[in-house]
Amino acid sequence: MSVSLRGAWRLPSVRLSLAVLAVVVALAVFGDWLSPLDPVAQNPAERLRGPSGGHLLGTDYLGRDVLSRLISGTGASVLGTLEAVGAGLVLGAVPGLVSVFFGRVYEWVAMRVADALLTLPFIIFAIAVAGVLGNGPHQAMLAIGVLLAPVFFRVTRASAIEFTRAQYVEAAELLGASRTRVVRTHVLGKVLPTIAVTTAGAAAASLLVVSSLSFLGIGVAPPAPTWGGVLASDLGFLHQQPLAPLAPALLIMITVGALNALADAVRDTTGVRADAVV
Amino acid sequence: MSGRRPFIALALAAAVLALGACGGAPAGTTAQTADGTLKWGWSLPTTWDPVTSSAGNDVNALSLVYGSITRLDDKGTPIPGLATAWKYGAGGKEITFTLRPGLTFSDGSPLDAEAVRKSILRGRDEKDSLIASQLHSVADVKVAGPQEFTVLLTQPDYQIPYLFAGKTGMVVSPKAFEADSKGVSAKPVGAGPFTLVQLVPNDHATLRRNPSYYDVANIHLAGFEVKAIPEPATVVAGLQSGQYDVATIPPSQIDAAKAAGLKVDVIPSLTVRVLDVNSGIPPFDNPKVTEALKYAVDRKALLDTSQFGIGEVNVQPFPKGHVGYDPSLEGLYPHDPAKARQLLAEAGYPNGVDVPLTTATPEGLPEQVQEQLKEAGIRTTIKLIAPAQHTQLVYVQHNVALAPDGFVGRESPLQALSVVYGPEGLMNPGRTTPKALLQQFEKVRTTPIDDPAYAEAVRKATAIGVRELPNVWLFSTPRIFARNPKVSELPRGIAVQRFDGVRIAAP
Numbered sequence: 177m178s179v180s181l182r183g184a185w186r187l188p189s190v191r192l193s194l195a196v197l198a199v200v201v202a203l204a205v206f207g208d209w210l211s212p213l214d215p216v217a218q219n220p221a222e223r224l225r226g227p228s229g230g231h232l233l234g235t236d237y238l239g240r241d242v243l244s245r246l247i248s249g250t251g252a253s254v255l256g257t258l259e260a261v262g263a264g265l266v267l268g269a270v271p272g273l274v275s276v277f278f279g280r281v282y283e284w285v286a287m288r289v290a291d292a293l294l295t296l297p298f299i300i301f302a303i304a305v306a307g308v309l310g311n312g313p314h315q316a317m318l319a320i321g322v323l324l325a326p327v328f329f330r331v332t333r334a335s336a337i338e339f340t341r342a343q344y345v346e347a348a349e350l351l352g353a354s355r356t357r358v359v360r361t362h363v364l365g366k367v368l369p370t371i372a373v374t375t376a377g378a379a380a381a382s383l384l385v386v387s388s389l390s391f392l393g394i395g396v397a398p399p400a401p402t403w404g405g406v407l408a409s410d411l412g413f414l415h416q417q418p419l420a421p422l423a424p425a426l427l428i429m430i431t432v433g434a435l436n437a438l439a440d441a442v443r444d445t446t447g448v449r450a451d452a453v454v
Numbered sequence: 455m456s457g458r459r460p461f462i463a464l465a466l467a468a469a470v471l472a473l474g475a476c477g478g479a480p481a482g483t484t485a486q487t488a489d490g491t492l493k494w495g496w497s498l499p500t501t502w503d504p505v506t507s508s509a510g511n512d513v514n515a516l517s518l519v520y521g522s523i524t525r526l527d528d529k530g531t532p533i534p535g536l537a538t539a540w541k542y543g544a545g546g547k548e549i550t551f552t553l554r555p556g557l558t559f560s561d562g563s564p565l566d567a568e569a570v571r572k573s574i575l576r577g578r579d580e581k582d583s584l585i586a587s588q589l590h591s592v593a594d595v596k597v598a599g600p601q602e603f604t605v606l607l608t609q610p611d612y613q614i615p616y617l618f619a620g621k622t623g624m625v626v627s628p629k630a631f632e633a634d635s636k637g638v639s640a641k642p643v644g645a646g647p648f649t650l651v652q653l654v655p656n657d658h659a660t661l662r663r664n665p666s667y668y669d670v671a672n673i674h675l676a677g678f679e680v681k682a683i684p685e686p687a688t689v690v691a692g693l694q695s696g697q698y699d700v701a702t703i704p705p706s707q708i709d710a711a712k713a714a715g716l717k718v719d720v721i722p723s724l725t726v727r728v729l730d731v732n733s734g735i736p737p738f739d740n741p742k743v744t745e746a747l748k749y750a751v752d753r754k755a756l757l758d759t760s761q762f763g764i765g766e767v768n769v770q771p772f773p774k775g776h777v778g779y780d781p782s783l784e785g786l787y788p789h790d791p792a793k794a795r796q797l798l799a800e801a802g803y804p805n806g807v808d809v810p811l812t813t814a815t816p817e818g819l820p821e822q823v824q825e826q827l828k829e830a831g832i833r834t835t836i837k838l839i840a841p842a843q844h845t846q847l848v849y850v851q852h853n854v855a856l857a858p859d860g861f862v863g864r865e866s867p868l869q870a871l872s873v874v875y876g877p878e879g880l881m882n883p884g885r886t887t888p889k890a891l892l893q894q895f896e897k898v899r900t901t902p903i904d905d906p907a908y909a910e911a912v913r914k915a916t917a918i919g920v921r922e923l924p925n926v927w928l929f930s931t932p933r934i935f936a937r938n939p940k941v942s943e944l945p946r947g948i949a950v951q952r953f954d955g956v957r958i959a960a961p
Contacts, residue, residue: 218825220759311838397836398816411687415710
């Protein structure tokens with residue numbers, strides 16, 4: 177570990193990424209108050225209008241204010257992403273950490289399950305899960321989380337193995353420290369940078385998948401807005417509004433880019449190997 | 455993943471920009487002769503066997519392969535098909551058809567009265583038949599000669615010429631189904647204008663002209679491809695690139711198609727958009743609530759927004775001009791949220807009701823319906839289902855309270871009324887049919903279609919259904935096609951899209 181996590185803060189790319197993400201989080205939390213107009217209020221007489229003083233990003237196919245829908249939809253898009261990453265983290269990182277201390281049978285089974293899950297494509301799996309469990313935001317996010325879990329599992333496990341073989345860990349064990357104490361005191365802190373990098377990368381990937389699923393009509397039910405949903409509806413009216421998809425596409429692109437830049441910077445400053453992350 | 459991550463979003467944005475930038479004149483397609491291959495952007499049928507086909511819309515693709523005993527003209531009246539004439543006898547309990555001479559199936563086997571007999575009885579008796587209910591009154595089919603057969607009925611039924619114009623009357627080669635009945639679903643053998651030569655499921659079907667088709671002189675296409683449309687928003691680009699020569703488009707794409715130099719055909723159809731309402735599920739078990747629904751929707755606003763005004767406001771299951779269309783019903787349910795709220799209060803819901811609105815395609819019409827119903831005190835929550843679940847949940851399990859839907863019509867007016875109002879009707883999930891309507895069904899069935907009283911009988915049945923049953927009819931919609939200018943205008947068939955007479959010019 178050449179540099180601590182704090183070192184990353186000095187990088188301009190990290191500051192810019194955090195600024196972007198802070199805005200996104202603010203929109204997610206306060207979106208309903210920040211929206212200039214009711215995001216679900218319809219006005220068919222004003223549908224498919226271009227940008228104007230009353231509607232800075234124009235109106236959609238039902239005359240709803242696009243800017244308000246994008247701002248208000250940030251919450252659902254971000255929440256979905258967090259839900260998926262959280263599920264992946266819990267289902268992957270925790271078993272990955274403790275797997276180091278269990279026997280070979282556990283290790284073999286866990287690795288084969290992880291390998292099997294890694295072969296499944298995100299979107300198709302999420303659609304299948306929605307077909308079985310019903311189409312809803314939580315079902316789709318759980319499906320994504322399940323597929324993120326093996327990534328967290330392998331990365332956390334690989335990192336933890338490295339530290340559990342260190343001499344100071346062996347010394348602690350010889351002095352009678354419990355496994356819980358060893359993990360808490362000597363391992364967890366060391367693998368956290370790796371998990372942080374993986375989380376940022378996974379969040380970027382999840383946001384894309386969440387947006388793609390919304391685009392396909394999986395997850396949040398209309399009329400509640402999402403970034404992917406706004407993008408999908410715009411594509412049906414390209415002739416009337418050829419530039420309309422730009423706004424939601426840029427929002428997704430900038431947010432994903434910020435998460436990726438943050439992950440890369442943390443990786444570089446903490447010395448986490450590039451091949452050890454997602 | 456880290457190395458590719460920034461580029462995924464960039465690729466997404468680039469694709470969006472590229473789609474938006476599409477324009478200009480249609481690109482030249484693959485080399486065509488005057489007898490070229492026409493590529494039709496449509497939907498592939500659920501099966502190529504008319505007996506087990508489960509979607510009304512399948513009839514369009516199936517009619518490429520199969521000849522039917524009768525056909526419908528552009529007003530919906532039966533005209534000759536494989537049969538040139540028919541005559542009822544025994545008080546409507548038997549009907550004798552005369553086939554064209556020298557008919558053969560595409561496999562070379564003779565299409566005679568005996569083949570028709572076997573095909574009809576297969577439709578009635580096959581284990582998985584979905585047309586059996588339409589043939590339940592067929593007691594037997596008697597062959598009187600190579601070209602003449604008589605359908606013996608258990609009860610008078612003057613709807614047979616209508617029924618035989620659709621899937622029920624499509625004649626399947628006995629040689630094919632006697633060898634492998636289930637195989638017909640992928641290897642159809644009929645006597646239609648084309649023969650299926652290749653099928654790639656969920657992608658396309660390739661057909662070639664059937665030289666033994668009875669009206670082959672009117673088929674000017676050597677080949678035909680039916681191609682599934684994966685995304686309606688890309689159809690115009692597909693037409694420009696030559697992926698399709700003709701394709702169905704949503705109303706929102708009409709201006710784009712015209713701007714791209716494509717021709718647009720708007721063809722009246724039997725299709726009517728509707729809200730399926732299950733009168734077996736509260737609160738719709740209360741007639742006042744279902745009546746409130748009918749006043750709560752603003753049909754004109756729905757038509758103008760979701761269809762860009764293409765179509766006609768309609769409160770009944772038949773389009774204007776159809777024999778079953780009752781002009782006296784026009785304006786029966788004007789948009790009146792106040793009256794809807796009053797009806798809800800009378801039904802015991804002074805504070806409104808909460809119901810789920812189940813749909814696989816929530817954008818557009820369902821969202822607008824939700825907003826309109828809210829104004830009348832009917833608060834809906836959109837419940838998303840997969841498209842494949844619609845048939846199972848709405849038509850089979852009947853456990854959906856309210857669902858936007860579309861009725862593509864049926865060849866026989868009585869068949870259509872039975873589907874939407876009959877006790878076993880797919881679109882009557884509440885499974886209740888008033889006695890007066892059943893009596894009127896009987897009247898329609900036993901009235902010859904050339905009897906002056908026939909039209910009045912059908913319209914009376916329509917009126918009873920519209921007033922007594924819960925379905926909320928919204929508007930009629932035409933079929934909209936965009937075509938490359940090298941393709942001649944499409945025929946205007948109200949029930950089935952045919953391609954007789956269509957030509958495709960050399961580039």
